[in-house]
Every structure is written in C-alpha cells, then in structure tokens.
Amino acid sequence: METLDLRSTGISKLPSSLTFLVNLRTLYLDRCVFDPSTDISLVGCLKKLVILSLQGCNLKRLPTEIGELTGLKSLNLSGNWSLQVPPNVISRLSQLEKLYMMRSFTGWEIQGWKSETKACLEELTSLLTKVETLHIEQGDDLKSVAQMVPPHVGFKNMKSLGIEECNGMEFLMRAEEAVAASNAFSAMEDLVISSMGNLEQLFDGPVPIGSGNVSTFLKLRNIHLEALPCLEIICKG
Incomplete structure (x- = not known):
C-alpha cells in the first residue's frame, strides 16, 4: 500500500499496525479528531512518506519523530489552532517543497533560537530555497x-505564496530588502494576499521589477488582493 486516506473518519487514535505500512508514501489524516493526549509519533516510522496531511485534526503538538521523515515533500499542518511545533523538526525535512500552516502559526519564535519548546522561523531558512508553495495565515507577529529568510537566500524557487490575516505587516517586504535579495520571488507565479488589516503597500519604495540584476516578480501571472482596507498603492515607482 502506498496511499492511506483516513480523512474525516473520526478516529481518535492511530493503530499501532500503521507502522507495518513501510511502503506508504501518502498519508491523509485530515479532520481526524484526535484526543489531546493522542500520540502520533509512530508516523515517524513511515520513512518513505512523501505527502503527510494533518489538517484540522486537533493536533496539540507535532512529535519530534516527524523530523525523521527526510523524504517528505509536502506537509500540511493547517487548522490546528493550538499546535506547538518543537524546534529542530521542520528544519530536518530537507526535501520539503510544500508547507501549509494556515491557522497554525501562533506561538512560533520570530527571531533567534529563544525557546526550547517552540520552533523558530529561522528553521525555515535552509528549506526556502526548495519550497515551492507557502501559505501563512494569522501570523500577527x-x-x-524577509524575517523568514536572509536577503542572500530569497525565495528563488517559490511559485505560490499566500498570506492571510497577518495584521502586523504594513509591507510585504521593504524595498531595500527586495533589492538586496536580487532573486526574491524570481519564480513566483501566484501571489495571494487577503484580510491584512494594516498592509499599506507591497513594498515601501521603488523596486526595479524584472530589470537589471533584480528579478522580483518576473514570472508573476496571477495576483489576488482582497480585504486590504489600508492598501494605498501596490508599490512606488
């Protein structure tokens, strides 16, 4: 068996027999109502997993064993409101291409390795050169x-970016940050920004889009801007 779909089945605990599915590549556990004490660490035994979806399953803590799934390319943690992500778990998923964290972003450390119990955005830095799809919702901090990645890294392979309800942002990125990261969003095809109460502009100054050594939004095909009451202009210049 390579695919197991348990979405909306109502199971509250995972059977120990799951560990026998050593060839499993895709596992969907969306909307399984786990008990607060449910231990899903046995998922870490499924070394061949490529796709793991844990959307809306009342998960309280991501087990450290998930970091052992080094072949994982897609991870969906969306809809787990009280989810705690321990440090050094996401950063170990070296092949990750898609990461979904809608409504699961609260509690992350924004800068520095300040906590022994919370993941930090700096953990994503090494992954963002490979990640193609990223959707963040309700990240008010x-x-x-640019807080997620240093200028020399950029989001050079990211094709789709969605940001919703991150009300601490006035700009998507400062102009000097975009210029410093000359390949920022160079592969971006789809950009969705919605329900951002304080967003004023995408950049706070002129950005030479697609000219010279700066390839910002050069491949952008679709842009969706919705419910942005403070938006004045997309970018200057």
Missing part, C-alpha cells in the same frame, strides 16, 4: 516576509 510577522512584520515582513
């Missing part, structure tokens, strides 16, 4: 997407 996030002031700029």
